[in-house]
Amino acid sequence: MKTLHVDLAERSYPIYIGECLSHESLILETLSHQEIVIVTNETVAPLYLDVIKRPLVNAGKKVAQVILPDGEKYKTLDTVNKIFDVLLAENFSRHVALVALGGGVIGDMTGFAAAAYQRGVDFVQIPTTLLSQVDSSVGGKTGVNHPLGKNMIGAFKQPLAVLIDPSTLKTLPEKEFSAGFAEVIKHGVIQSAEYFEFLEQNLSTIFNLDLTVLAEVIAGSCEIKRKVIEQDETEQNIRAILNLGHTFGHAIETTMGYGNWLHGQAVAAGVIMAADLSARLGRIDSALVQRIVALTQASGLPVNCPSEMTPDSFLAAMYRDKKVQSGTLRLVLINSLGSAEVTDQFDSALLGETLEHFCQQAKAS
């Protein structure tokens, strides 16, 4: 078992990476609460609910479960309300701990419910997708989508602990594994050339689900994210680099309708668009863009936007991005492999060229 520590003063917490699901004493130590509500969905429940619930019930705790519908289109206030319905109907107090068992959609909604129920209760993340293990379970961003924008309603709420069991990835569909890998590539691009090279060199072992190398990838990404959020928990500045590709990606997800493009797929295309713009601005050379494209393609991810997108549909959604300040668009751009920054210092005509290029290319292909 590998343990990382996220140091955020009184909101600090451990990230355990290893055989967490079969580690009953770890589950019981982490969830020392007398009242527990496990939130999951209809796909994950038959796979992993019992293994978490059984030791808690056997220990004599009051345990309830909320099984939500599966999908990004259900990441809404209405769905979060279903968690509140159970908490209230079954009289759970402010000493309850919520457990997010599932991917990023479950984690984001459960964390938001934990931030709001009786003005804040504990929650523990047990992420079961690659994306949630390398990214969404760490850092405390929680929330839901609005028809006009991704994650527009939410709160910062750090978990009490994150329990990552890489063996859960054995049941994950390959398309979802690839989607999670988009955030892994992003971590290399923004913070570590060495990590990016490790991914290039070990790609087939990673996609063969070798558990040792998967644990290394998960630890590598969590470590990169940990270092960023310890400097800037609520995204006042540096944390925005974790948003590389997301201004484009969220525009794709919102415009296409939530769930039609997976978050990770949209981020993959968005990172390539951000790289293209960075090259047009002279920040990086085209060889680096090609290197990122090659790793993204080899990971089964899109390197183009959907053919339905237009420069205008991109811009309409991009101007609603959370990084916009006083009507000014701010984007994460790449300076070199392993270095990125958020800035409003770019020629908007070159952004227009990037958008035109990708929209035309998508229509032609």
Ligand SMILES: NC(=O)c1ccc[n+]([C@@H]2O[C@H](COP(=O)([O-])OP(=O)(O)OC[C@H]3O[C@@H](n4cnc5c(N)ncnc54)[C@H](O)[C@@H]3O)[C@@H](O)[C@H]2O)c1
């Ligand atoms: N809070 C953050 O910092 C953060 C970071 C990145 C992404 N996100 C959010 O995370 C969401 C995407 O998360 P995701 O990619 O995990 O998608 P997801 O939660 O929809 O899960 C993907 C699919 O895999 C299924 N699944 C989960 N675990 C499984 C398993 N072990 N075996 C088989 N099937 C399994 C799910 O039921 C779902 O159908 C988006 O809403 C995105 O905005 C949040």
Ligand SMILES: O=C(O)C(=O)C[C@@H](O)[C@H](O)[C@H](O)COP(=O)(O)O
């Ligand atoms: O943790 C962060 O900070 C991130 O930006 C990670 C992203 O991968 C994630 O998709 C996040 O939810 C996006 O945040 P948002 O503030 O743009 O909604």
Ligand SMILES: [Zn+2]
């Ligand atoms: Zn993301």
